[in-house]
Every structure is written in structure tokens, then in C-alpha cells.
Amino acid sequence: MAAIELKQVVKTFGEIRAVDGLDLEVPAGICLGLLGPNGAGKSTTMKLLTAQAIADSGSLRVLGYELPERSKEARAEMGVVPQLDNLDIDVTVEDNLRIFSRLYRVKDIDAAVDRALDIARLQDRRKDAVDELSGGMRRRLLVARGLVHSPRLFLLDEPTVGLDPQIRTEVWDLIEELRSGGTTILMSTHYIEEAERLADEVAVMAKGKVIARGTPAELIAEYAGRDTAEVYAPPARRAEVRAAAEEAGLEVRAAGPAIAIVGAERASNGVVPDDAVLRPASLEDVFVLLTGEELE
Amino acid sequence: MSGASTPVPGGARRGRMRRLEPAAIAGVMSREVANFRTFWKSTAFSSTVEPIVYLLAFGLGLGATVVADVDGLEYVQFVGTGMVATAVIFSSVFPAMFGTFVKHRFQNTYDAILAAPVDTEELVTAEMLWIGCRAAVFGCFPLIVTFFFGLQPAWGMLLVPFFCLITSLGFAGFGIAVAGTVAKIDQFNYVTTLVVTPLFLVAGTFFPISGLPEWAQVAAQFNPLHQLVELVRAACFGFEWNDLLRVGFLLVFSFVTWRIAIVQLRKRLID
Numbered sequence: 001m002a003a004i005e006l007k008q009v010v011k012t013f014g015e016i017r018a019v020d021g022l023d024l025e026v027p028a029g030i031c032l033g034l035l036g037p038n039g040a041g042k043s044t045t046m047k048l049l050t051a052q053a054i055a056d057s058g059s060l061r062v063l064g065y066e067l068p069e070r071s072k073e074a075r076a077e078m079g080v081v082p083q084l085d086n087l088d089i090d091v092t093v094e095d096n097l098r099i100f101s102r103l104y105r106v107k108d109i110d111a112a113v114d115r116a117l118d119i120a121r122l123q124d125r126r127k128d129a130v131d132e133l134s135g136g137m138r139r140r141l142l143v144a145r146g147l148v149h150s151p152r153l154f155l156l157d158e159p160t161v162g163l164d165p166q167i168r169t170e171v172w173d174l175i176e177e178l179r180s181g182g183t184t185i186l187m188s189t190h191y192i193e194e195a196e197r198l199a200d201e202v203a204v205m206a207k208g209k210v211i212a213r214g215t216p217a218e219l220i221a222e223y224a225g226r227d228t229a230e231v232y233a234p235p236a237r238r239a240e241v242r243a244a245a246e247e248a249g250l251e252v253r254a255a256g257p258a259i260a261i262v263g264a265e266r267a268s269n270g271v272v273p274d275d276a277v278l279r280p281a282s283l284e285d286v287f288v289l290l291t292g293e294e295l296e
Numbered sequence: 297m298s299g300a301s302t303p304v305p306g307g308a309r310r311g312r313m314r315r316l317e318p319a320a321i322a323g324v325m326s327r328e329v330a331n332f333r334t335f336w337k338s339t340a341f342s343s344t345v346e347p348i349v350y351l352l353a354f355g356l357g358l359g360a361t362v363v364a365d366v367d368g369l370e371y372v373q374f375v376g377t378g379m380v381a382t383a384v385i386f387s388s389v390f391p392a393m394f395g396t397f398v399k400h401r402f403q404n405t406y407d408a409i410l411a412a413p414v415d416t417e418e419l420v421t422a423e424m425l426w427i428g429c430r431a432a433v434f435g436c437f438p439l440i441v442t443f444f445f446g447l448q449p450a451w452g453m454l455l456v457p458f459f460c461l462i463t464s465l466g467f468a469g470f471g472i473a474v475a476g477t478v479a480k481i482d483q484f485n486y487v488t489t490l491v492v493t494p495l496f497l498v499a500g501t502f503f504p505i506s507g508l509p510e511w512a513q514v515a516a517q518f519n520p521l522h523q524l525v526e527l528v529r530a531a532c533f534g535f536e537w538n539d540l541l542r543v544g545f546l547l548v549f550s551f552v553t554w555r556i557a558i559v560q561l562r563k564r565l566i567d
Binding site for chain 2: 001011013044047049050051052053054063065066070072073075076080082086088090091095098099100102103104105129145244
């Protein structure tokens, strides 16, 4: 049985269809990256899974429990890392973990707190107020707080959004440890590198539904081919090259100061200029082609 | 047989959890206690010193210059016993209004709590109970201070924390309901001016209700704070049968605000 099964889920906010006929299945034991641009419906999906949003229609089953009727049981067995830091900053590291151990009905609170402190690598800061921690420590604590009850399913909502690269790497290391330990993970992100590095499978989400799914390699092979040619040139020449490539039936996207011709291995002679930089196709190519949005 | 005892990897493993679980309520309250430990000194300071200031200003000031006694009761003692209600409303309605709003809108605390197996009903109940317990303690401070102004101890006073508790639960529920209703924190000003201040002034704390026009006396009977003032004075100077009705009124007040607070906060917290 899958850890998460969503079928034809719809959630509207007034005129906005935030989630629009979403089908999503997350098998137990994998890390699925929910990749999408801002406004794709990722956070609403996360809220639906914790019953902090109630679907207008469709069926939701998490860890075998129907939502929203049995969301409480589902929440007892899942951990959540929110997009925004909502730790109690005046309270000690240890007490933050202790409080959530109680909320999750953990029986041996001392052992759970110790284990979470190990995960966050904050044993020596356990008596300090959260306010005194560095940004990276706080983020690690936030992750460890979601693991205090050893959940079967772990939801991470944009776990590294707004973090500097060093802290992002620290959080990634933590998530990788969990993933290798077999915890089922659903992680929403709009960082391509995050999805590539951490996810066994990626579901690309846009306009409230999943529009493509597979391993990063599968998605690249299916949607972007083998090679991408980047052409760095003044705007006028870029426009010429783009027109020629599109006429030849190739997908072209903007890539900062360049244009990227995707599936360049299929190009006939002369379509890809000699001065183009050839590189392997990437998940970013797939994403931009599918969603029409540039990634961060 | 072996298949029945081996849990399916992604399948359900536990029976239905109940509503209003004590463990969930205790968990939320433990968060409040942990936070309160970081700021209890300032709160205890204001809760202790404020009634002394009021007693000195009204009790001694007005008592020495304008009013000597009310219905045979020395004015300082009249105000001192009435101040219990003031302490209760200030230490319940404001923490409920501002605390709930801040935790919801600015700190995102409730998002974290509701991601755990805790429902809005349990969250509101825990918040009300914690505020109620705190206000029940703070409500006793003016009474203790009034001992130093000649108030004689009485057995009935042992019930004062209970009266404070049932009243502050109601005001905590009211405050949470308001926080769950307003769009912006500035809108608390309307509630304070139009609801809290009139309730505070027409409770019989500083002057007897019997001196007001008849319509105001009738309206005052629906003021929970007035009922608390009457109950505290009864606890100090002797109960009457209708004090049971006052207790009943306060229990209904608390129950109604509890249910409204749950509905209003749920609208805010669950999309």
C-alpha cells in the first residue's frame, strides 16, 4: 500500500483552483520530490496532507487513513517540516523537542529528545534558548523536531527556501541520512538541485496538478533528450538561432544570458551553431520546458 | 496468520483517536508553561503591583476624600474585593486576544501544533485552560493585598480561585474568538473600547451597580465580570442562595465562548 494516495483532489480558494484534479501516489520507502514553480499548488498539497486544508473533492489516503476523517491518526505517524521556522525562540532547544514529544504522544520522552538532539547535532546546545542558535542550527532543530516521534512519513515543505548555501547543504545532509534509513519522504521544492540530489523520483507540478513524473534520468530522457546546446550571443543573434532551431522542431528556452536548445542531438546540420556550448540535458531543461518557468 | 500481524508498509496501524484527548491538551499546555517560564517575572510583577496601585489610588484616594464606605463596607475593602474581577479580565481577555493572534499570524505556532495529532478543539481548550489557571492565580493577588488594608479572612474566600477560573475561562474563550475573527491586530481597539472597557467599568468594582439607572442595572446582570465581583464579595462577607445562579451564569458564559472560540479559530486555521 502506498504511503500517500491522492485521487482527483481539488482545492479552490475563491476563484483560484490551487489544486486542480491532483493524482499523486507516493510508495512507502521512497523520497519523492514535488517540484514546481511558486503557485503550482505544492504548499496547498502539503496542507491537505495534514488536514490544515480540506479538499473540495477527491479522495485522500495517508498511511492508510482516509482524510480528513482520520487525519489525526495520520498526523500521529507523520512528521512535518514547515516552510517557515516556527520554533519557540525563547524556549530551550531541549524544551522545544520535549513539547513536541508530548504533542506526538511519545512514551519515552527523554530518549526521543536525546535521539532528536543527535539528529540535529545539538547535544551541547540543548540548554540554550533557540534564539541563541545560528540559522543552520535552527533549521536542523526544525527538522529534528519533526522526527521526534520517529514518523513513518516525513513531509518537508520547501525545507531550504531562503537559506544560504552552507545551511542548505547541512539540511540536505540530514535529509539524505533519513532517506537512506528508509523513511518515506515527500518534499516540495522549487530548487532543481534539491530535487536532483535528494529525490528518488520527481513529480513536476504546475497549475495544481502533476504534469510529469519519474526518476530525474527518466524525465530528462523523455522530455529533454540527451544534449542541450547553450548559445551565448547578443539578443539579435540569439533570436536568429532560436528561430532556426524552432523551425527545425527543437525546443528552445531562455537560460539567463543564453538560449538553450534542448535535444540538440536531434538537430540537423547548421541548426546548432559551432560556438554553442554542448552539455548533457538536465532536469532544469525538463522543468522549464514543461512549466514555462525559470527556476532559481 | 503471519500476514495479519505484519503491518502493511504504507497501511493504517492505529485505532481511532478520541476528541479532546487529555494528552493533546496537556501537550499544548506544556508549551505555554515552557514559554511562561521565560517571562513569568514581568507578568507576576505587573499582576501584583497593579492592584496595589489601584487600591492606593481608588481605595485610599477616593476613600479618604470622597467615599468613606459603600453599604457599610469600608471603601478600600469594597474596591479591593472588586479588583479581583479587574485582575481576572485583564489577565485573561488580553493574553487570549493578543497571544492567539500573535501565535497564529506572526509566529505560525498553531501551524506546527496542528501538524501534530492535535485538533483545533484541543488547542482552544488547552489555551483557555492555561489562561484560566493563570488568571485564577492572578485574581487572588488583589484579595491578598486587601488583607493589608484590613480585610478579614473568611472560609468562603477559598472558593475565590474557582470563581476566578470559571470567569477567566469565559473571557479567554471570548478573547480567542475575537482573535479568530478580526482581520488585523488594530481591530482589537474596537473590542477593547466597546466591550472590555464597559464590562470593566460597569462591574461594580469601583461603585455599586445599585446607583446606576435601572436599565443599566439590568444590563449589568449580563456582565460576567459583575457576577464575579458579586461572588467574590459574597465569598468575603457571606453567600446568598442566588450566588448559585451567578456560578451557573458564569459556567454557561464559559461554555458558550469555548464553543464560539473553536468555531472562529477553526475558520482561521483550517483552509
